[in-house]
Amino acid sequence: MKDQTKSKTGASVNRLEGALKVMGKAKYSSEFAIDNLAFAQGIQSTISAGKITSIDTSLAEKQEGVIKIITHENALKLKGYGGRFEEPDTKSISPSLQTPDVHYYGEYIGVVVAETFEQARYAANLVKVTYAKSEPKFIFDEHLDELYMPKEINDKAKTNTQWGDVEKGLKDAYKTIDVTYNTPVEHHHPMELHNIIATWEGDKVIAYASTQIVAHAVKTIADTFEIPEDNVRVITPYVGGGFGSKLQLREHGTLGIMASKMIGRPVQLTVTRHEMFTAVGFRQHNRQHMRLGADKEGNLTALSHETSAATSTYEEFQEPCGAISQTLYNTPNSLVTHKLMKLNLPSPRWMRAPGEAPGSFALESAMDELAYKLQMDPAEFRIKNDTQHDLSVDKPFSSRQFVECIRIGAEKFDWKNKWKPTPGHTKKENWLVGYGMSGSSRQSPYMESSALIKLKLDNDKVQVTVQTDATDIGTGSYTIIGQTISEYLDIPLEQISVELGDSKFPKTPGSGGSWGAASYTNGVKVACDNAISTLKTLASTSEDLSVIELMKKADLTEFEAKGTAGPTEEFENYSVYSFGANFCEVWVDEYSGMVRLEHFVNVGSAGKILNPKTAYGQIIGGITWGVGQALTEHSQVEPNHGNFITRSFADYHVPVNLDLGKIDVIFLPEDDYIANPMGVKGIGELGITSIAAAIANAVFNATGKRVRDLPITPEKIMKTKIEVA
Amino acid sequence: MRPFEFYSAQSASQAVVQHTKNKETHYLGGGTNLLDLMKEDVKRPEHLIEVADLPYKDIKSTSEGGLALGAMMSNTHTANNTEVKNKYPLLSMAILAAATEQIRNMATNGGNLLQRTRCPYYFETSMPCNKREPGTGCGALDGENSKHAIFGWSESCVATHPSDMSVALAALNATVVVQSENGESRRIPFTEFHRLPEDRPEKDTTLSDSELITSIELPKSEFPTHYYYLKVRERSSYAFALVSAAVGLQLDGKTIRKAGLALGKVAHKPWKLEKVEQFLIGKEATKEVFEQAAELALQDAKPLKHNAYKIELAKKTLVRALLQATSRS
Numbered sequence A: 001m002k003d004q005t006k007s008k009t010g011a012s013v014n015r016l017e018g019a020l021k022v023m024g025k026a027k028y029s030s031e032f033a034i035d036n037l038a039f040a041q042g043i044q045s046t047i048s049a050g051k052i053t054s055i056d057t058s059l060a061e062k063q064e065g066v067i068k069i070i071t072h073e074n075a076l077k078l079k080g081y082g083g084r085f086e087e088p089d090t091k092s093i094s095p096s097l098q099t100p101d102v103h104y105y106g107e108y109i110g111v112v113v114a115e116t117f118e119q120a121r122y123a124a125n126l127v128k129v130t131y132a133k134s135e136p137k138f139i140f141d142e143h144l145d146e147l148y149m150p151k152e153i154n155d156k157a158k159t160n161t162q163w164g165d166v167e168k169g170l171k172d173a174y175k176t177i178d179v180t181y182n183t184p185v186e187h188h189h190p191m192e193l194h195n196i197i198a199t200w201e202g203d204k205v206i207a208y209a210s211t212q213i214v215a216h217a218v219k220t221i222a223d224t225f226e227i228p229e230d231n232v233r234v235i236t237p238y239v240g241g242g243f244g245s246k247l248q249l250r251e252h253g254t255l256g257i258m259a260s261k262m263i264g265r266p267v268q269l270t271v272t273r274h275e276m277f278t279a280v281g282f283r284q285h286n287r288q289h290m291r292l293g294a295d296k297e298g299n300l301t302a303l304s305h306e307t308s309a310a311t312s313t314y315e316e317f318q319e320p321c322g323a324i325s326q327t328l329y330n331t332p333n334s335l336v337t338h339k340l341m342k343l344n345l346p347s348p349r350w351m352r353a354p355g356e357a358p359g360s361f362a363l364e365s366a367m368d369e370l371a372y373k374l375q376m377d378p379a380e381f382r383i384k385n386d387t388q389h390d391l392s393v394d395k396p397f398s399s400r401q402f403v404e405c406i407r408i409g410a411e412k413f414d415w416k417n418k419w420k421p422t423p424g425h426t427k428k429e430n431w432l433v434g435y436g437m438s439g440s441s442r443q444s445p446y447m448e449s450s451a452l453i454k455l456k457l458d459n460d461k462v463q464v465t466v467q468t469d470a471t472d473i474g475t476g477s478y479t480i481i482g483q484t485i486s487e488y489l490d491i492p493l494e495q496i497s498v499e500l501g502d503s504k505f506p507k508t509p510g511s512g513g514s515w516g517a518a519s520y521t522n523g524v525k526v527a528c529d530n531a532i533s534t535l536k537t538l539a540s541t542s543e544d545l546s547v548i549e550l551m552k553k554a555d556l557t558e559f560e561a562k563g564t565a566g567p568t569e570e571f572e573n574y575s576v577y578s579f580g581a582n583f584c585e586v587w588v589d590e591y592s593g594m595v596r597l598e599h600f601v602n603v604g605s606a607g608k609i610l611n612p613k614t615a616y617g618q619i620i621g622g623i624t625w626g627v628g629q630a631l632t633e634h635s636q637v638e639p640n641h642g643n644f645i646t647r648s649f650a651d652y653h654v655p656v657n658l659d660l661g662k663i664d665v666i667f668l669p670e671d672d673y674i675a676n677p678m679g680v681k682g683i684g685e686l687g688i689t690s691i692a693a694a695i696a697n698a699v700f701n702a703t704g705k706r707v708r709d710l711p712i713t714p715e716k717i718m719k720t721k722i723e724v725a
Numbered sequence B: 001m002r003p004f005e006f007y008s009a010q011s012a013s014q015a016v017v018q019h020t021k022n023k024e025t026h027y028l029g030g031g032t033n034l035l036d037l038m039k040e041d042v043k044r045p046e047h048l049i050e051v052a053d054l055p056y057k058d059i060k061s062t063s064e065g066g067l068a069l070g071a072m073m074s075n076t077h078t079a080n081n082t083e084v085k086n087k088y089p090l091l092s093m094a095i096l097a098a099a100t101e102q103i104r105n106m107a108t109n110g111g112n113l114l115q116r117t118r119c120p121y122y123f124e125t126s127m128p129c130n131k132r133e134p135g136t137g138c139g140a141l142d143g144e145n146s147k148h149a150i151f152g153w154s155e156s157c158v159a160t161h162p163s164d165m166s167v168a169l170a171a172l173n174a175t176v177v178v179q180s181e182n183g184e185s186r187r188i189p190f191t192e193f194h195r196l197p198e199d200r201p202e203k204d205t206t207l208s209d210s211e212l213i214t215s216i217e218l219p220k221s222e223f224p225t226h227y228y229y230l231k232v233r234e235r236s237s238y239a240f241a242l243v244s245a246a247v248g249l250q251l252d253g254k255t256i257r258k259a260g261l262a263l264g265k266v267a268h269k270p271w272k273l274e275k276v277e278q279f280l281i282g283k284e285a286t287k288e289v290f291e292q293a294a295e296l297a298l299q300d301a302k303p304l305k306h307n308a309y310k311i312e313l314a315k316k317t318l319v320r321a322l323l324q325a326t327s328r329s
């Protein structure tokens, strides 16, 4: 047998589709040349609450190239929400233009279809809408008395959990903290705009749609248009980032499909960068009240994490900010709650590490604050409060190298020599130098996933094609799936072709929630195992022969095998998480308050790393997101009108290269076959978790200023007072 | 984008004549600002006259011993020009602090001075804005104004001018040379080029409708050694300033002989600090003196609801820029 070490899992293989992408040959959903294509442009509401009283399309209709203007007055009737306010599990439908009601500024209230994109966009500007306004609510602080406890929060998680007695734990503590953190509305902004090209043939529809989960998009379309799932095909071979905003195909998808049906032609609808602020979800503003207590030795006596946030008036969504506080530390007394109010803003939705990203900022800042009060090394404080048992569900962790992550990170960073407890300890000219750290963890889900492999014997070579509806959202799915085949069929990568992102292929859970890599590769592995065992039967042998030999022996030139993997009972008996630790050095300009990230060290323990190269990319991307969360990203709601006035990349600041400094990423070896047979855990969201806290803690260490409202801008550094212990 | 007619001008005078023919006419430089505004439906010209290729793309010496920068020259070429770098490094530094390389490659010097404010209300056609649509009110005045003016604003407009290059030009006492409707050229001192909003915020400058900028003249080099452009912003590059300071000093030992100073993003125009320039003459270049200068510079500042922090920030920015300029050699 040939050795495929260089192409197996664990090898730093270059992306299989890299060359295609560089040459512009990797086709994204908006790049399919479809005959007779028309273009649609959405029309958005310009009030936050009320009703449309009239829509004058006469001028717009007269313009060159305009084919049709669709509004609630002439839209196709779709399956609607029963009442408007819905429980999370009915979100698979996505109606639009069904009523004259307006729920937020920027809501799609119509769509213009024209021969060209420019014509559609121009005509959309000429549509005149009049409204009967009602009293909108969009300022969080004005509606605190309307906070309520939702029945459940994202993913059917519990709204409230508690054990022990937090109040007593706080009373008995040697030191306590009682502080509140705010994380702002943030937007995903994947590089590739949301898009759909829809084309109907009779009662069947094909949608080229930028989406993270093919099967979910199929279901949404089928349910919304009330057609069988078999009549829907979704194609999405490449996705230019999603970050949660593409988990579902939302209103823009519905509009494209509806428009195509109504004009009887294929239609493309691309969400503009400006519309991305209102059309595809965002991370909600979370206010997190943290109360922690510890005894003299630094053992936690209580941890309370209470979140208040806002959802829209038509959909209920709360990310589980408190989740990380339930699992990361050993506390005898715990309280985690979530409350919501309804505002006239678009619905918040999942954004990279929903819950953990804002939750870890609160928890890991609070741990730092308490360590400071205890005059303890914050790294040692965390180690002291480690737990090998998930107290929230009373299950052991399948594996947990949290302490190892901290120790190795500290060593790599030279934490012991660099870090000093008193803020303002080091000054280099105008720069105040500070060090900060944080611990992190993120659940590592694993879900049922299938794949089909096709083998073809050709001139003494086996060509393999693998098909699954998995998506590659820039993460490297093509490559790790290819590596998995190479490993389990022992075939070089050059002979493997990976086909993804088509609903006619076997189902997977798609990419999201850090479940993609583990789920896909295990599904593919089972398909390979099934292929070998069936071939052995057909070849009537029990010998470990190569695939070629088996096919020859069985007298086959072509052969197919399917496989499905999924969680077992054992998996359900454990808590399966990835863990990590972050260390960083920041420089804060004492004049301007500008923060420079000098060095970042991230250590992760996340099972088998399928491809270090793509995995580093994930973590560096996650850290970059964390830097944005910490220092630059912030979507602002206009105080009188309720629209987002950060309306382009010129106002919504994602970090640039200069903001990043030196980044070191380390993965610890970890064998965890409870997680799944291949021992793969998620990393996509671990990468962003607790990054902002590490940076904020370093800013405190540099300046003595605790900025509890993200992002940490020069303005806030200027306004925040130095804390004295 | 609305339909428009496009002309490519062959000469400055032809461009100006063409411009006077129709009301809704705009010159087109690199288009990095105007095209964005057209796509957003903020600007709705019916006629565009491309001027980017007119022969004002070079740098000439003036009889006063200064330089004349062609208005159609790109920001990149201007900033990297050896004479500019040697004699007016403050200008290079300010230009390079703006936007990105790609945008600077397209952006012309003339267009840069005339770029419009970044006030978000100006960009959003569904919101009130006197600058975009006179008479609709100023959305920012009672709305979100954390990045708006602290000097010279009026009830009709509290916007700031976003150009970095212009702040350096104000510090350097430049002159804008334009071709007028009557075929003559006109020279406008930089401090008189941009205007305060008063009750006509739709007008950013003192140019008449069809005047075309042909060059920007710099006086004899005064601050080739001690200079600094400090731009404070919310990320390390590719962001407009919160505040900025352009500083040029002439030093004799520790004694200041001459100063050229301006603040950016604090008013509807680059904010030239004439009083402070006078104050500094003959003083020692020390932190204490610079702090006094900063107090003087900001003494007439008037904050809005959300931007009081900019006063403190502007002081510190100015002090820091003066210190940096002093320590350069």
Ligand SMILES: Cc1cc2nc3c(=O)[nH]c(=O)nc-3n(C[C@H](O)[C@H](O)[C@H](O)COP(=O)(O)OP(=O)(O)OC[C@H]3O[C@@H](n4cnc5c(N)ncnc54)[C@H](O)[C@@H]3O)c2cc1C
Pocket (backbone or CB within 6 Å): A650, B026, B027, B028, B029, B030, B031, B032, B033, B034, B035, B036, B051, B071, B072, B075, B097, B098, B099, B100, B103, B106, B107, B108, B109, B110, B111, B112, B113, B114, B115, B162, B163, B164, B165, B211, B212, B213, B214, B238, B239, B240, B241
């Ligand atoms: C994303 C982004 C970030 C940016 N960041 C910065 C920044 O940080 N700092 C900064 O200073 N700038 C920044 N800019 C603005 C940039 O510098 C300006 O857009 C550019 O300088 C304008 O030059 P232009 O030639 O492209 O002008 P155009 O867009 O062609 O024209 C602008 C205006 O000037 C008029 N005009 C052009 N030439 C002449 C002339 N010769 N005579 C009379 N009128 C004329 C036009 O009619 C138009 O009204 C940024 C721009 C973008 C898009």
Ligand code: SF4
Pocket (backbone or CB within 6 Å): B117, B119, B120, B121, B122, B128, B129, B130, B131, B132, B137, B138, B139, B140, B141, B156, B157, B158, B159, B201
């Ligand atoms: S500040 Fe000026 S540009 Fe901004 S809304 Fe007011 S009038 Fe318009």
